Amino acid sequence: GQSLEQPSEVTAVEGAIVQINCTYQTSGFYGLSWYQQHDGGAPTFLSYNALDGLEETGRFSSFLSRSDSYGYLLLQELQMKDSASYFCAVRETPTDSWGKLQFGAGTQVVVTP
Amino acid sequence: DVKVTQSSRYLVKRTGEKVFLECVQDMDHENMFWYRQDPGLGLRLIYFSYDVKMKEKGDIPEGYSVSREKKERFSLILESASTNQTSMYLCASSLKMRVDFGSGTRLTVV
Numbered sequence: 001g002q003s004l005e006q007p008s009e010v011t012a013v014e015g016a017i018v019q020i021n022c023t024y025q026t027s028g029f030y031g032l033s034w035y036q037q038h039d040g041g042a043p044t045f046l047s048y049n050a051l052d053g054l055e056e057t058g059r060f061s062s063f064l065s066r067s068d069s070y071g072y073l074l075l076q077e078l079q080m081k082d083s084a085s086y087f088c089a090v091r092e093t094p095t096d097s098w099g100k101l102q103f104g105a106g107t108q109v110v111v112t113p
Numbered sequence: 114d115v116k117v118t119q120s121s122r123y124l125v126k127r128t129g130e131k132v133f134l135e136c137v138q139d140m141d142h143e144n145m146f147w148y149r150q151d152p153g154l155g156l157r158l159i160y161f162s163y164d165v166k167m168k169e170k171g172d173i174p175e176g177y178s179v180s181r182e183k184k185e186r187f188s189l190i191l192e193s194a195s196t197n198q199t200s201m202y203l204c205a206s207s208l209k210m211r212v213d214f215g216s217g218t219r220l221t222v223v
Contacts, residue, residue, distance in 0.1 A: 008153075031210060042117075042203065042214040043156070050210070087155060091210065100146075100171075101212060105155040 002026045004104035006088055011110040018075045020107045022088035025069060031091040032064050032071045033101070038084045046073070046086075075109065083111045116140070117215035119204050125221045132191040134218050136204030145187040146171075146212070147179065150201040162187055194222045 004024045012018045022032065031050040035043040049055055049064035049071060061074040075082055085108050089101040120135035138145065144163050148156040148171075158171030160179040168179050176198060180188045187206075191198055199222045204215040 004155075033210065033212075035212075042216045045211045045213065048210040089156075089212075100158065100161060101156075102158075103148075103156040105153055 002102055004088055004090060004102060006086075006104040006107045008105070009108045009110065011112065012078055013112050014078055014080060016078050018078060018109060020073045020075070020086050020088075020109070022071050022073075022104055023069055024071075024088070024090050024102075024104075026090045026092055026102050028092040028094065029066065029069075029090055030094050032062070033089045033091065034060075034062055034073045035087045035089060035103075036084050037087065037106070043087060078111050080111050080113070083109060085109070117204055117206055117213050119202075119215040119218050121218050122216065123219050123221075125223060126191075126194050128195060128222055130191075130194045130222075132194050132220065132222075134189040134191075134202055134204075134220070136187045136189070136215055137185050138187075138204075138206040138213075139185065140206065140208070140213075141184065142206035142208050143184070144207045145181065146205040146207070147177075147187070147189045148203045148205065148214075149173070150203055150217070156203065159189065191220075194220075196222050198222050 006022045033048040034046040037043040047062040059076045064071040085106040088104045093100045117138045146161040147159040162181045178190045202218045
């Protein structure tokens with residue numbers, strides 16, 4: 001069956017580093033993306049990895065290993081505003097313009113002072 | 114920036130009612146989606162559309178239908194609302210690797 005596994009909750013203090021792991025088993029794989037969602041808000045796009053390796057965008061980095069069906073999102077220099085849910089999502093369709101995604105259940109990140 | 118607008122933030126409907134959820138995007142995206150979000154289950158795809166009048170079932174289409182008469186507008190229809198359809202509904206549109214979501218409609222069926 002299809003599944004994406006990620007931890008349900010992670011707690012860390014301001015300034016720390018948090019790594020959210022995501023393992024996947026899907027019918028197709030054309031990329032792994034990450035979304036952030038604050039309480040009551042819409043999910044917002046953070047990053048996308050189609051190829052193996054690390055992608056860095058400011059304080060956030062995302063990593064992919066296709067051979068291990070595994071990726072992670074790294075949040076550095078944690079700030080209180082980073083408290084949110086983070087979802088990994090696998091693109092299952094090969095066509096460039098399609099966005100059919102399979103989502104994980106989400107990881108609640110709690111940042112404490 | 115892409116703007117995806119959902120017509121209602123909160124809705125309360127009665128069991129058996131026909132419910133319409135409306136979504137409009139302003140970036141001329143071909144692809145649009147309806148997801149529902151429930152605690153512990155993440156986002157699950159109900160239907161998607163890759164062109165006007167074209168639609169494909171997602172993972173949980175039962176009890177729902179969709180309509181896309183214009184490129185910018187994608188409607189989700191609950192033919193006969195039931196209490197197990199109480200949920201947060203998210204509309205989205207996409208271009209290539211990025212999906213942009215609306216703010217969601219929290220639907221309660223009583």
